[in-house]
Amino acid sequence: MTLGNQKTGRQAEPLLVLENVKKYYPVQKNIIDQVFAGHIDYVRAVDDVSLFIRRGEALGLAGESGSGKTTIGRLAIGLEKLTDGKAVFDGQDLSKLTAEELRKLRKRMQVIFQDPMASLNPRMTLGNAIKQGLRIHYPEQASQHRDMVLSMFEKVGLTPPLFFYDKFPHQISGGQRQRVVIARALITRPDLVLADEPVAMADVSVRALLLDLMINLKNEFNLTYLFITHDLATAKYICDRIGVLYLGKLMEIGDLHAIYNRPLHPYTRALMAAVPVPNPRKRRTEVMPEGEIPNPINPPSGCRFHPRCPIARPDCAEIEPKLEEIEPGHFAACRYIE
């Protein structure tokens, strides 16, 4: 596809490359259902997406529910097997690695999920939970584990660290729990951090602190973020580039400023306009597109957005648009961009 072009014009080498990545989930999971149905339907969660993440950058993937943003994240760090395509992390093709090799690589790819209560074992103290990663990936430094954990607590703002070391997840607040999850992700010294809606559950006042922490840690540890979000207003504060997904397809990708100042794809425009602005004098006047995100088992033909698109023409239902470079580094998949 157009991956080669996406890379032009920039210097830093990509840390992660996804090439024509597909992930289909069968609807009829077991053989009996398949026999009765006579065929297998697939949910095309991710359908031919190519993108890359440069070392040291934060790439945001935005989209509504069902757009495939979470699945792409999971594919990117090898938590799911690809149906088709290639995921290359730092020159290594993830699908060609053995389980053991992938496990070794995991310390360089860590995850922060949305719900910290669900990501922490309720019966494990915070200190032990964080130490777990060190026990697995750095067993030879066992004597220093405790100090490493304490210093990481300090880095993520859990001070005094000793106070938190023997606490259980239910004894601390939601914001502190998410800090613990961040500490656990960073303790293995990763290169890439997949952050899947990391601040979506936090209250606004806590959210600002968490975002600030994530930005500072990124600089301090030279991290690369794949930041998955449904909230374009939050993405603005942390991302260098943004990709917009719709029904498993990449609709638009480019630098943050290009996307926010000049959204090209009609879907991106609708998505941006839909986000309320915290100023009653700037109320939205745009009319929202009709309908809701269609069924990914049987997506619309041609351009997947055409049934809801305000500028759709008859041939949009027939010809699938390719992701094309409209201006340097700014790609969109629409045939009728002015």
Place this chain on the structure above:
Amino acid sequence: MERELLASIQDLSVTYHTRIGPVSAVDHISFDIYKGEILGLVGESGCGKSTLGKALLRMIDPPGEISSGHIIFDKEDVMQYDDDRMRDFRGRRASMIFQDPMTSLNPMQRVDDHLIEAIQVHEPKTSEKDALKRSSIMINRLGIGLNRLGSYPHQLSGGMRQRVMTGIGLVLNAELIIADEATTSLDVIVEAKLADQLREIRNEYGVSLLMITHNIALVAEMADRIAVMYAGHIVEIGDVYEVFEKPLHPYTQGLLGSVPSIQLNDRNELFKMPGEPPNLTHPPAGCRFHPRCQHAMPICSQLEPALIKQSSGQSVHCWLYQDHPDKNEKR
């Protein structure tokens, strides 16, 4: 502008009796709801905003109870109603939409059954035919196709389910709709469309909408007035334009400063409020915000301020804007 009063909430408190002691989730709150207005009630989790919404319909279950106050709705005190009158009040005069419509709708009932049942429970003399006719008009008005009347909740999209819930309230001509995080679980585009529709419905039916949400930007987008809650108190209430332009309470200032905005030219730094909301089993003495407040004075930790109307229009619950003999005393 002379506004007509719909409901006046006076000195309302809700206490939860927990194992570790009483928790005052709503602490002596007074405010008014006007006819045909959209009032946005915002606050962070645990501030008591949902409890307040439920308390207005007296839907607080044990171990919680409404421990004080009056809800004057159209000159009558709802707190004095017996169970029968209360049942009639809920639904016919005031109704509620919750965050998750899937748990509010009966999975075994079709859309038309929901609406017809609602009508017939409150107006038993209505024939099935009339009820269906009214339901169809309402469903159509909400932008749902009439072919959807026979659908079950799981066959509808999230946005449609919320519109059905809204329809159940409107079909009975409720005067107050309490929407508790009604748009929160929806995607942004669907949320924006529901917001548009709720506003249209308000204009058309003159219904009052109490919009309980943590989404402050959505309140800026939709509401006429905003009430900000912190730890069981309303700390500031007033016209959205005034409050967003010139927030007075330090908490409101911090809260508005920490809301991310999609517009690139807006300030790129978010305000970072220190600390976290207090545990309401042992709320801080005096003003409950004082431990996190940058302007805290000695009096703030000792006496609770009152919610007082300012010359700029909004009312604020803060010592910075009111006098007290002890205010300047050093302790």
